[in-house]
Amino acid sequence: MTSTASASLFSAIDMAPRDPILGITEAFNADTNPAKINLGVGVYYDDNGKVPLLQCVQKAEAKLMEQLSPRTYLPIEGLAAYDKAVQELVFGADSAVIQDKRAVTVQAIGGTGALKIGADFLKRFSPDSHVFISDPSWENHRALFESAGFTVNNYTYYDEATHGVNFEGMLASLRKMAPGSIVVLHACCHNPTGADLTQDQWGQVIDAVQQGGLIPFLDMAYQGFGAGIAEDGAVVRRFVDAGGPLLVSNSFSKSFSLYGERVGALSVVASSAEEAARLLSQLKRVVRTNYSNPPQHGGKVVATVLATPELRGLWEEELAGMRVRIKQMREDLVAKLAKAAPQRDFGFVREQVGMFSYSGLTKEQVGKLREESIYAVDTGRICVAALNSKNIDRVVDAIAKVL
Numbered sequence: 001m002t003s004t005a006s007a008s009l010f011s012a013i014d015m016a017p018r019d020p021i022l023g024i025t026e027a028f029n030a031d032t033n034p035a036k037i038n039l040g041v042g043v044y045y046d047d048n049g050k051v052p053l054l055q056c057v058q059k060a061e062a063k064l065m066e067q068l069s070p071r072t073y074l075p076i077e078g079l080a081a082y083d084k085a086v087q088e089l090v091f092g093a094d095s096a097v098i099q100d101k102r103a104v105t106v107q108a109i110g111g112t113g114a115l116k117i118g119a120d121f122l123k124r125f126s127p128d129s130h131v132f133i134s135d136p137s138w139e140n141h142r143a144l145f146e147s148a149g150f151t152v153n154n155y156t157y158y159d160e161a162t163h164g165v166n167f168e169g170m171l172a173s174l175r176k177m178a179p180g181s182i183v184v185l186h187a188c189c190h191n192p193t194g195a196d197l198t199q200d201q202w203g204q205v206i207d208a209v210q211q212g213g214l215i216p217f218l219d220m221a222y223q224g225f226g227a228g229i230a231e232d233g234a235v236v237r238r239f240v241d242a243g244g245p246l247l248v249s250n251s252f253s254k255s256f257s258l259y260g261e262r263v264g265a266l267s268v269v270a271s272s273a274e275e276a277a278r279l280l281s282q283l284k285r286v287v288r289t290n291y292s293n294p295p296q297h298g299g300k301v302v303a304t305v306l307a308t309p310e311l312r313g314l315w316e317e318e319l320a321g322m323r324v325r326i327k328q329m330r331e332d333l334v335a336k337l338a339k340a341a342p343q344r345d346f347g348f349v350r351e352q353v354g355m356f357s358y359s360g361l362t363k364e365q366v367g368k369l370r371e372e373s374i375y376a377v378d379t380g381r382i383c384v385a386a387l388n389s390k391n392i393d394r395v396v397d398a399i400a401k402v403l
């Protein structure tokens with residue numbers, strides 16, 4: 001190609017639309033106000049406004065340093081210890097799908113990478129399926145599945161009037177889907193609404209998925225931030241018990257506070273060990289043609305913590321600490337808003353689960369918050385896990401002011 005031809009190729013390329021979440025961080029970083037607060041991005045900060053480095057992670061890293069250099073090159077088979085530890089966490093160590101070798105797990109580059117590997121895999125073997133995501137959903141769900149070549153639709157989920165799930169609407173949506181449709185479900189801590197299904201509602205969703213011949217894809221990015229590690233993972237086990245194909249993406253970004261290491265996994269449940277072996281070979285192919293292997297350090301840290309009883313116990317404590325502190329921030333936010341903005345009932349924020357609150361603030365109000373150097377998502381999503389004892393009053397005052 002001549003240089004003129006390549007120049008015209010590139011000169012025809014438009015600016016990509018701004019990522020709604022990452023764009024907030026860019027604007028936040030550019031803000032020179034020292035009192036700026038970022039409630040836009042989904043990151044847990046401690047009471048000093050810092051992303052915590054968990055003790056279990058520090059101890060696992062120290063242990064790894066005693067062994068091999070983390071940069072030691074291992075062959076492309078990846079980290080078998082990681083895949084096994086994650087599988088036991090996701091399905092439960094005593095799960096029949098592990099004993100029968102019907103579940104396969106591949107390390108992925110964060111939860112996002114797990115979704116992408118799953119999407120590319122499904123596109124190869126179920127190319128005509130439509131994908132359904134909740135209305136609303138994590139912004140990247142649509143983009144990820146569309147970039148894998150799927151048509152992406154919404155299913156009814158959130159009811160603004162009750163700040164809860166429009167469950168009848170959701171069931172009606174599920175029942176209308178064509179067999180073979182792929183339905184992406186948030187296993188816990190729904191992002192962005194913080195509205196989860198009850199155990200009874202999950203049972204009805206599982207029935208609808210089974211009866212409709214749908215392909216469930218559980219996205220579990222916040223295991224441990226809802227009711228607890230086992231409690232949040234219970235839904236995966238219920239889907240397994242119901243039988244049928246199942247994909248599960250999970251992420252350790254939040255639960256290990258390892259945002260930068262990009263540690264996640266994709267697990268797929270097959271109907272037999274022989275089928276599982278075929279699926280694994282295809283999953284590895286998708287990984288191989290994208291980036292060959294995932295990076296190893298984060299995976300080793302997570303595998304070390306999960307497989308070392310002392311560190312595992314420490315992780316569970318530290319994760320519980322984060323979960324409890326977020327609950328406390330919800331309580332404080334509701335109590336403070338009740339005083340500062342009594343005209344509006346924010347009691348629902350207490351009932352929401354996970355890191356986010358769908359606050360009900362309008363785009364205009366979010367825009368006004370930004371004039372106070374407080375950054376939230378245009379849809380009104382705020383990250384409760386970014387509040388702390390030092391910034392909460394400023395946030396409450398600013399919300400009261402914009403209402």
Ligand SMILES: Cc1ncc(COP(=O)(O)O)c(C=O)c1O
Nearest residue numbers: 042110111112138191221251253
């Ligand atoms: C619902 C949901 N899925 C997946 C992810 C991706 O996780 P990761 O940051 O590990 O790629 C996120 C992260 O924000 C999320 O909220």
